[in-house]
Amino acid sequence: xxxxxxxxxxxxxxxxxxxxxxxxxxxxxxxxxxxxxxxxxxxxxxxxxxxxxxxxxxxxxxxxxxxxxxxxxxxxxxxxxxxxxxxxxxxxxxxxxxxxxxxxxxxxxxxxxxxx
Amino acid sequence: xxxxxxxxxxxxxxxxxxxxxxxxxxxxxxxxxxxxxxxxxxxxxxxxxxxxxxxxxxxxxxxxxxxxxxxxxxxxxxxxxxxxxxxxxxxxxxxxxxxxxxxxxxxxxxxxxx
Numbered sequence: 001x002x003x004x005x006x007x008x009x010x011x012x013x014x015x016x017x018x019x020x021x022x023x024x025x026x027x028x029x030x031x032x033x034x035x036x037x038x039x040x041x042x043x044x045x046x047x048x049x050x051x052x053x054x055x056x057x058x059x060x061x062x063x064x065x066x067x068x069x070x071x072x073x074x075x076x077x078x079x080x081x082x083x084x085x086x087x088x089x090x091x092x093x094x095x096x097x098x099x100x101x102x103x104x105x106x107x108x109x110x111x112x113x114x115x116x
Numbered sequence: 117x118x119x120x121x122x123x124x125x126x127x128x129x130x131x132x133x134x135x136x137x138x139x140x141x142x143x144x145x146x147x148x149x150x151x152x153x154x155x156x157x158x159x160x161x162x163x164x165x166x167x168x169x170x171x172x173x174x175x176x177x178x179x180x181x182x183x184x185x186x187x188x189x190x191x192x193x194x195x196x197x198x199x200x201x202x203x204x205x206x207x208x209x210x211x212x213x214x215x216x217x218x219x220x221x222x223x224x225x226x227x228x229x230x
Contacts, residue, residue: 004159033218042206042220043160056217091159095216104150105218107159 002026004108006092012114018080021111025073025094031055033105034067034077035091043091049075079113087115118143118211120190122221129197130229137192137224139207148210149190150218151181155203163205166190177201197228 005024013019025032030051035043046065048056052072060067064083069075079086089112093105120141129135141147148167152160164175171183181192192205207221 006159031216040222042208042222044220045217048217056214093160104162104165105160106162107152109157109159112157 004092004094004106006090006108006111008111009109010112010114012116013082014116015084016081018078019082019113020076020078021090021092021113023075023077023092023108025075025092026106029094029096029106030072031095032069032075033093033095034075035093037089037091037110039088046077082113082115084115087113089113118209118214118217118219120149120207120209120219120221122205122207122224124224125222126225126227128227128229131199132196135192135194135197135201135226135228137205137207137226139190139192139221141188141190141207141209143209143211145213147183147185147188147190148212149181149183150208150210151175151179151190151192152206152208152220153203154206154223160206163192197226199228199230202226202228 007022032049034046037043046060047067049069052069067077089110091110092108095105150165151163154160163179164173166173166183174180179194204223206223208218211217
């Protein structure tokens with residue numbers, strides 16, 4: 001089975017520029033997550049989708065970050081404008097269900113963003 | 117709020133020796149606990165989980181974890197470490213009262229030396 005796909009793998013931009021990341025979850029997975037992983041820290045959830053609806057975006061800096069999952073499959077995360085502190089790895093994950101006991105998350109390889 | 121703590125930033129062990137990576141948790145309901153591993157430039161990979169049942173959970177690559185309710189711990193263990201086990205390990209707890217949101221620890225870097 002194909003895993004979670006993310007692109008690009010690496011991105012270098014200057015502060016105040018815009019950037020977008022793309023994620024394609026595992027086929028059939030209803031729940032999609034975007035995490036921010038700053039070097040030396042664990043992943044921090046930015047936003048969680050159930051199909052094409054937002055379940056949790058409480059830690060998404062909405063003044064500069066936006067995400068969408070229009071057709072309930074792939075998703076894009078955008079940062080506009082970027083700040084130096086946005087330098088991190090952005091991880092996408094998906095799971096079959098939001099609820100239920102058998103619900104581990106499957107992660108993509110991540111996009112490493114460097115803001116200069 | 118749910119949280120996990122990984123008290124060790126780094127664990128060093130010699131190849132062939134047993135390893136333990138520590139994790140303690142704080143939850144308001146039933147604990148649903150997970151271990152993930154992250155290799156350089158890769159995403160997180162699921163190792164094992166505790167949902168209910170036996171306190172000793174077996175997972176991928178020979179890893180196991182022991183759930184201890186009285187000590188609120190979920191330590192990751194392996195009887196004999198391999199150099200290839202060197203990676204970053206994350207403990208996580210799932211909050212079933214909040215749309216199954218995952219909370220990750222800060223990670224422990226495991227170094228296995230030949």
